[in-house]
Amino acid sequence: MDFMKEGVGSLVNPILARHARDMNLARVNPMNQEMKSDRRGESRLEAIAAGKPVEAVIHERVLQAEPAVEIQDFSLWYGKKQALHGVTMPIPKGEVTALVGPSGCGKSTLLRSVNRMNDLIDGLTVSGDILLGGESILAPGVDVIALRKRMGMVFQKPNPFPMSIFENVVYPLRIDGVRDRQTLREVCEHSLRGAALWDEVRDRLHESGLSLSGGQQQRLCIARAIASDPEVLLLDEPCSALDPLATNKIEDLIQDLRGEYTILIVTHNMQQAARISDYTAFMYLGRLIEYGETSQIFTKPHLKETEDYVTGRFG
Numbered sequence: 001m002d003f004m005k006e007g008v009g010s011l012v013n014p015i016l017a018r019h020a021r022d023m024n025l026a027r028v029n030p031m032n033q034e035m036k037s038d039r040r041g042e043s044r045l046e047a048i049a050a051g052k053p054v055e056a057v058i059h060e061r062v063l064q065a066e067p068a069v070e071i072q073d074f075s076l077w078y079g080k081k082q083a084l085h086g087v088t089m090p091i092p093k094g095e096v097t098a099l100v101g102p103s104g105c106g107k108s109t110l111l112r113s114v115n116r117m118n119d120l121i122d123g124l125t126v127s128g129d130i131l132l133g134g135e136s137i138l139a140p141g142v143d144v145i146a147l148r149k150r151m152g153m154v155f156q157k158p159n160p161f162p163m164s165i166f167e168n169v170v171y172p173l174r175i176d177g178v179r180d181r182q183t184l185r186e187v188c189e190h191s192l193r194g195a196a197l198w199d200e201v202r203d204r205l206h207e208s209g210l211s212l213s214g215g216q217q218q219r220l221c222i223a224r225a226i227a228s229d230p231e232v233l234l235l236d237e238p239c240s241a242l243d244p245l246a247t248n249k250i251e252d253l254i255q256d257l258r259g260e261y262t263i264l265i266v267t268h269n270m271q272q273a274a275r276i277s278d279y280t281a282f283m284y285l286g287r288l289i290e291y292g293e294t295s296q297i298f299t300k301p302h303l304k305e306t307e308d309y310v311t312g313r314f315g
């Protein structure tokens with residue numbers, strides 16, 4: 001393929017066929033002029049490591065998209081240790097955005113900040129803001145429980161509750177005091193269908209959620225997140241504990257869920273980010289470095305540092 005000759009390492013390129021059209025666009029995009037100038041001079045990563053302020057490069061397409069979530073100049077400290085430095089990042093509505101970067105660069109911290117999962121950590125301080133649907137999630141008086149229903153979260157390790165498949169899925173409704181059997185049954189089926197698990201479990205809804213395979217358990221957790229009808233799904237390395245077959249199923253599911261939900265996913269797997277996301281944000285040492293369409297980030301990033309990372313030259 002043509003793009004194999006473009007100079008970006010071949011490590012991730014073979015899996016980018018679906019982005020071929022975008023890549024042709026990328027070649028004539030005038031923004032690539034900017035890339036040339038950015039590739040000269042001191043490495044941004046060196047400057048960041050030396051504590052110098054370095055502005056993120058955010059591609060025009062990201063800025064043009066309608067945002068579901070807007071992270072605005074957001075910084076976070078664990079005690080005295082600063083883990084996030086002035087991250088500004090709109091998350092496009094109805095699309096899949098991947099957060100990538102070396103271990104410890106703040107991906108999970110940022111993801112957990114978006115639904116205030118970090119709230120209970122002692123000594124945590126934040127500055128800046130995060131908006132959901134245009135409203136601050138950090139404002140005084142925000143109902144955090146209600147906020148988390150609008151933002152379903154799925155973790156690295158599947159965490160079904162020790163109860164039946166049915167009760168796992170309808171758990172968020174039980175918390176709300178919903179008792180009507182018909183409503184519970186409908187939400188259960190709708191959510192399990194949404195999580196591509198219905199056909200596998202429809203005859204065993206009253207068996208324990210823990211009896212399922214790892215991949216099924218993760219789809220059960222996605223069904224539980226969907227049951228509260230969220231706007232955003234936050235996925236923290238959802239495939240890292242799964243085998244390749246189960247990983248494929250979750251990746252297919254993420255593709256199916258795009259459009260209906262805004263998805264923000266942390267992944268350490270570059271091939272996965274390239275396969276499933278519309279946008280990719282590259283982070284380093286608590287800062288956003290470059291953020292753009294996945295097709296651009298993996299084939300024609302504006303920064304050499306991004307290219308080096310996505311092609312596996314460091315990290």
Ligand code: ADP
Nearest residue numbers: 078083101102103104105106107108109110121
């Ligand atoms: P990533 O997801 O990119 O691997 P994390 O968000 O987990 O990165 O971590 C970012 C930084 O914050 C790391 O230096 C990590 O050690 C630190 N960190 C994460 N969680 C906590 C915590 N609960 N308390 C103190 N430091 C933390």
